[in-house]
Amino acid sequence: MDLRIRSIAVMLGMVISCHSFAQDAAQSPVFETPLRIVSMFPTGTGPDVVVRLLAEKLQQKWQRPVVVDARPGASGVLAINATKSLPPERIDLVLADSGSLVVNPLIFKNLSYDPQKDLVPVSALYKGVFFVTVGAAGPYKTMKDLTDAAKQKSLSFASNGIGSPQHLYSEQLVHGLRADMLHVPFKEGSQLYAAISSGEVDWVLSTLGGAGPLLRSGKLRFLSVMDKERVTAAADIPTLEEAGGPAELYSNAWVALMAPAGLPDGMIEVINREVNEALQHSDIKERLAILGFEPTPGSPKQVETLMREARRTYQQVVERLHITAD
Numbered sequence: 001m002d003l004r005i006r007s008i009a010v011m012l013g014m015v016i017s018c019h020s021f022a023q024d025a026a027q028s029p030v031f032e033t034p035l036r037i038v039s040m041f042p043t044g045t046g047p048d049v050v051v052r053l054l055a056e057k058l059q060q061k062w063q064r065p066v067v068v069d070a071r072p073g074a075s076g077v078l079a080i081n082a083t084k085s086l087p088p089e090r091i092d093l094v095l096a097d098s099g100s101l102v103v104n105p106l107i108f109k110n111l112s113y114d115p116q117k118d119l120v121p122v123s124a125l126y127k128g129v130f131f132v133t134v135g136a137a138g139p140y141k142t143m144k145d146l147t148d149a150a151k152q153k154s155l156s157f158a159s160n161g162i163g164s165p166q167h168l169y170s171e172q173l174v175h176g177l178r179a180d181m182l183h184v185p186f187k188e189g190s191q192l193y194a195a196i197s198s199g200e201v202d203w204v205l206s207t208l209g210g211a212g213p214l215l216r217s218g219k220l221r222f223l224s225v226m227d228k229e230r231v232t233a234a235a236d237i238p239t240l241e242e243a244g245g246p247a248e249l250y251s252n253a254w255v256a257l258m259a260p261a262g263l264p265d266g267m268i269e270v271i272n273r274e275v276n277e278a279l280q281h282s283d284i285k286e287r288l289a290i291l292g293f294e295p296t297p298g299s300p301k302q303v304e305t306l307m308r309e310a311r312r313t314y315q316q317v318v319e320r321l322h323i324t325a326d
Contacts, residue, residue, distance in 0.1 A: 034065040035271075037257070039095040040079035042072040045189075046209025046291040047255055050125065051095050053287060057278035075161055075325070076100025077112060084118040084260055091263070093122060093271070097255050099165045102310040106318045107163040107325045119258040121303030122268055123275040126293040127254040129227040130169055130205035131237065132245075135197045136221045143223045143243035146203060150179040158184050158192050158204040163325050168317045169226065169251040170205050175320075176246030196220065205251065208233055208292025226251035233292045254296065254310075256303050272300060 037055055041047040052068050059066040071079040076096050083094040101115045113119070134140045140149065149155060157174070159167035162185050174181045184201050186192035189210060195201040197219040206220075208231065214220045224243035225231055227250050241247050257275060259268060276297035278284060288295055296302075317323070 033091055034067060035062075035091045035093065036067050036069055037093045037095055038069045038071055038079045038082045040072055040076035040097065040100055041070065041095065042189075043070045046207065046212075046293070047095065047097075050284065050287055050291070050293070053281075053284050054125070054275065054278050057281055057284070058274055061274060061278075075104055075164065077104070080113050080115075080119070080258075083258075084113050091267070092260060094119070094258050095125075095255060096258055097165065098253055098306070098310045098314075099163070101256070101258070102307055103163050103165065103168065103314050103318070104325075106311070106315055107323050109324070115258075115307070118261055120261050120263065120268065121300040121307075122257040122259050123272045123300065124254055124256045124296040124298055124303050124306060125275070125279065126288055126295050127252055128207050128209070128291070128293045129225055129231060130166065130207060130251040130253070131211065131222040131234070132173070132203060132224045132226070132240065133196060133206040133211050133215075134203045134221050134223060135199050136219055137197075138199045138202075138221075140203070140223065141221070143238075143240070143245050146223060147177055147179075147245065149202075150177055150181065154180050154182060155202040156182040156184050158186055158195055158201040160189060160192060161185050161187070163318070163323055165251075165253045165314075166205050168314050168323075169253075171317050171321060172249060173205070173226070173240075173246070175317075176249050193220065207253075208290075212291070231292050233289055252310075254306055256306070258303075268300060 037051060039048060039051055048070060055066040055068050071082055076099065079094050080096060080100060083092040104111055105115060132143060134146065140146045157170050159170055161167065167183065167185065192204060193211065193214055196204050197214060211220050215222065222234060222237045224240045224245055225237050226240050228239065230237060230239060240249055279295045279297045285295060
């Protein structure tokens with residue numbers, strides 16, 4: 001049997017497995033090929049820890065290898081490029097965030113992928129919010145200290161790259177404060193947090209997962225959280241509005257699983273169902289809570305809604321500041 005015939009046979013087997021599953025919801029599909037999840041996040045980070053827990057649950061359920069392939073860098077472009085074409089010999093998914101799926105098409109003129117054409121949603125995994133973060137040894141003890149300083153001089157803020165959700169939400173806060181501030185982008189999180197800890201840069205928006213270790217070691221301080229309500233895992237930190245910051249200014253970054261266009265609908269339905277079930281496991285829920293993330297099980301249509309809403313939010317900032325990454 002030549003490669004082409006064998007590839008067709010594999011795809012037919014995948015479709016048949018999905019059809020059988022739809023007929024009997026109690027039966028898990030038997031995948032004849034491994035499933036690979038390509039992640040845009042570095043190994044050891046909060047999102048990486050969560051997706052590896054998820055892969056473990058899926059592997060136990062399906063009795064087939066589910067591997068995580070970390071390909072960080074280039075604002076998620078490397079990871080998405082590795083999965084945008086469906087290989088016949090395996091099933092690939094990509095773990096991507098709102099930046100790579102929504103912001104990149106707004107700021108890159110020559111982007112190597114089109115999320116609307118090359119990818120289809122599988123499932124949202126979780127969402128998180130940003131905390132206004134400063135160095136613990138610095139002069140800013142409260143949000144009022146920071147906002148008062150912004151009225152007297154030009155402050156600086158850090159991000160993990162131009163056009164990232166972290167950058168755009170920071171620009172929203174700067175705009176809400178009616179201040180003039182210098183944006184300092186970093187390529188690596190370790191460099192970013194070192195700059196905040198030392199006072200080289202005044203503040204940054206960070207997640208609990210990203211800043212948690214340095215927060216617990218006493219090198220960073222949270223001043224407020226950009227959300228409607230306080231976060232359970234950091235209940236002593238006031239909301240931005242409670243701390244005297246701009247009203248109704250909220251952050252909402254999310255992470256989702258996407259598949260290459262062309263994966264059968266039945267297969268997407270199966271994976272979505274199993275991912276939603278895995279998100280209910282106590283160890284995954286506990287890990288998400290520690291990282292300050294909220295699980296967001298749901299349908300692929302809900303991912304499309306998240307993308308539309310994020311585009312409206314991000315496009316306003318991108319157009320106002322004329323942000324471009326080319």
